[in-house]
Structures are given as C-alpha cells and as structure tokens.
Amino acid sequence: MKQILSAALAEAITNCRKAGVFQLTDIPEILLTSPTNNKFGDLSTNVAMILASQLKRPPYQIAQNILDRLSINNGLIDKIELAGAGFINFYINKNWWQGVLLKIDEQQHNYGSLDLGAGTKIQVEFVSANPTGPLHIGHGRGAAVGDVLANILAKAGYEVEKEYYINDAGNQMFNLGRSVFARYQQNLKKDAQFPENGYKGEYITDIARLIIEQDGAKLLDMPEDEAVSYCTKTASRQILNGIKHDLERFGIEFDHWFSETGLYKENMVQKAVSTLKKRGYLFEEQGALWLKSSAFGDDKDRVVIRSNGNPTYLASDIAYHQNKYQRFLIG
Numbered sequence: 001m002k003q004i005l006s007a008a009l010a011e012a013i014t015n016c017r018k019a020g021v022f023q024l025t026d027i028p029e030i031l032l033t034s035p036t037n038n039k040f041g042d043l044s045t046n047v048a049m050i051l052a053s054q055l056k057r058p059p060y061q062i063a064q065n066i067l068d069r070l071s072i073n074n075g076l077i078d079k080i081e082l083a084g085a086g087f088i089n090f091y092i093n094k095n096w097w098q099g100v101l102l103k104i105d106e107q108q109h110n111y112g113s114l115d116l117g118a119g120t121k122i123q124v125e126f127v128s129a130n131p132t133g134p135l136h137i138g139h140g141r142g143a144a145v146g147d148v149l150a151n152i153l154a155k156a157g158y159e160v161e162k163e164y165y166i167n168d169a170g171n172q173m174f175n176l177g178r179s180v181f182a183r184y185q186q187n188l189k190k191d192a193q194f195p196e197n198g199y200k201g202e203y204i205t206d207i208a209r210l211i212i213e214q215d216g217a218k219l220l221d222m223p224e225d226e227a228v229s230y231c232t233k234t235a236s237r238q239i240l241n242g243i244k245h246d247l248e249r250f251g252i253e254f255d256h257w258f259s260e261t262g263l264y265k266e267n268m269v270q271k272a273v274s275t276l277k278k279r280g281y282l283f284e285e286q287g288a289l290w291l292k293s294s295a296f297g298d299d300k301d302r303v304v305i306r307s308n309g310n311p312t313y314l315a316s317d318i319a320y321h322q323n324k325y326q327r328f329l330i331g
Contacts, residue, residue, distance in 0.1 A: 001076065004074070008071060009045065012066045012067075012069040013066060019069075022062075022065070031045060031046070032045050033045075040089050041089030043089075043090045044087050045090075046087055048060070049087075060086045062086060063082050077092065078092060114156045119158070119159050121159045121328050122161075123161050124146055124153070124161070125146075125165055126149075127146060129243060131166060131167070131168055131173075131236045131240040133239065134243070143247060144250075147162070147251075162256070163258055164256070165258050166240065169264060170260070170316075173232050175195060176199055176232055177233075179194070180204055180211070180235045181208075181224075182194045182198065185220070187205070187208050188220065190220065219231070260320070263323070264316075268320075269316055269319040272315070273304060273315060273319075276304070283301075288303050289305035291304045291314065
C-alpha cells in the first residue's frame with residue numbers, strides 16, 4: 001500500500017516539475033506514516049513541508065499542486081484531504097481492506113510471498129555463541145534478528161539455510177576445561193588454584209558437580225591434561241545442550257550446526273593456509289605467518305599462524321568461509 005502511494009506521489013511531483021510548477025533537481029524521500037488520531041486518515045505524508053524548504057513556497061500550496069496531478073486508480077483510496085500546514089492525508093477504501101483480508105484467507109501462509117530470490121541459496125549464520133557459557137540477553141537479540149532476517153529472505157523466494165557456528169576449539173575451550181577441573185577438585189575438598197583467566201560463573205560449579213555425580217573422584221587419578229580434556233568435552237556438551245534448549249524455547253531452529261573442531265579434524269585449516277601461501281597472500285615474520293590483509297583495505301596485516309605454530313582464530317575463520325563458499329556458491 002505504501003509503495004503504491006509513494007510511487008503515485010513521486011509521479012505527481014515529477015509531473016509538477018515537468019510542467020514547470022516545481023523547480024526541483026531531486027525528489028526527496030517520501031515517507032508515509034499512520035496518524036495517531038484516525039480522524040486524520042489511515043496514512044499521512046509531510047512531503048509538501050519537505051519540498052517547501054527547497055521551493056520557498058507555502059507547503060499547503062505545494063500540497064495542492066501535488067494533489068492536482070495525483071492519480072490513483074486502483075480503488076485503494078476513498079478520499080484525500082489536506083490538513084494543517086500541508087499534510088496530505090489518505091483514507092483507505094474499506095472495500096480494499098476487505099479484499100486484502102479475503103486474499104490473506106485464500107493464500108494463508110503463502111500470502112506476501114515473493115519470487116524475488118528465484119531460489120538463490122543464502123546462508124544466515126547467527127548467534128554462534130561460544131559453548132563456554134549460557135546464552136545472555138545479547139545473544140537473544142541476535143537470535144531474534146537473525147531468525148527474522150532468515151524468514152524474510154525465505155518469504156522473498158530465497159533458499160535459506162540457518163547455521164550456528166560452534167566455536168569449540170582454541171584456548172577458550174582449554175580455559176573452560178581448566179575452570180571445571182579446578183571446581184571439581186575443590187568440590188572434592190582438594191586444594192586447587194582456580195585459573196586466573198578461568199570462567200567463574202555458577203554454571204561451572206554445576207558442571208563440576210555433575211561430573212562428580214557421574215564419575216566420582218576418578219579424574220583425580222588421571223594425568224592433569226587428560227582430566228582437563230575430559231572436563232572440556234563434558235562442559236562443552238552440557239553448555240551446548242543448554243544453548244540448544246534455550247533457542248528451542250525461544251522458537252528458533254537451525255538447519256545446521258557447524259563445529260570448529262571439525263575444521264581441524266578434516267584438515268581444512270591447513271589446506272586453507274596452504275592455498276593462501278601458494279597464492280602469495282602470506283608472509284613470514286618473526287617466526288609467524290601473516291596474512292597480507294592490508295592489501296585488501298585492512299588497517300594492518302594479521303597473524304594467521306603464531307610463532308609457536310598454533311593457528312589464530314583468523315586461520316579457522318578463513319577455513320570456515322572457504323568451506324561455506326564451497327558449499328553454497330560452488331555446490
């Protein structure tokens with residue numbers, strides 16, 4: 001409805017310009033709003049007031065000029081009135097509203113669908129919170145925005161896949177395991193120093209108690225690295241299950257959950273780094289491998305592989321985007 005009226009108003013202003021009534025270079029954006037008081041119509045525009053500053057003429061006179069050349073012949077409008085200093089108020093024909101309701105009833109869930117996308121594949125990756133803690137309100141906001149965007153794109157005729165990227169590799173996961181193991185030992189009355197950069201939430205203690213319920217004190221007999229690894233896997237699984245449960249209660253479902261760990265299991269990170277190296281986009285400095293990102297508009301070059309041989313987040317991000325490119329653009 002707004003598109004129809006905006007287009008008609010733009011055409012009327014253009015005709016005023018062609019007739020020499022308006023001396024304009026550009027037509028301003030035409031906004032239509034719903035008045036707070038319905039006695040002023042269903043939709044209203046202040047375009048005449050915006051034009052007044054350019055044309056140096058009274059807005060009411062400009063609004064009348066526009067109405068003299070306004071043509072809407074599809075039964076949409078019952079009447080049009082000028083109000084105030086130059087508002088143009090539109091009253092929608094009740095028969096038009098009824099026709100829309102009949103169309104909605106006839107088309108049901110297909111109402112409003114478009115073929116704009118023509119089946120083009122689109123992937124929407126959103127939320128993707130690290131499985132190191134429960135979701136917070138910021139994640140909820142991202143979840144709502146991402147899901148709505150995906151639904152709009154699907155309604156517009158795109159083939160949409162919703163994906164959650166699980167950041168389950170890297171130093172933050174090691175810190176998660178160390179945090180849980182420290183709480184595990186403390187709950188068993190063992191002296192254990194909590195890591196300085198560990199996760200301090202109450203959920204860490206809950207996971208440690210869960211491990212004690214399931215496995216008792218057997219982790220105390222393990223080498224520390226094995227115990228930490230066990231705690232990492234258990235904690236990330238519990239946290240991710242909680243994330244999935246929260247999103248399900250929020251009404252959001254993902255088509256695909258992609259694990260960062262899988263990138264390393266399938267050797268995708270090393271393959272991506274090798275490809276960049278062959279194409280001359282990497283250079284070595286101080287024992288580290290750097291991406292020539294400044295050549296592509298970045299403010300500086302970025303480390304891909306640290307001097308100790310460990311990849312940065314950028315390395316796995318590059319591999320992930322290469323994987324998405326292969327899945328969605330190449331097929």
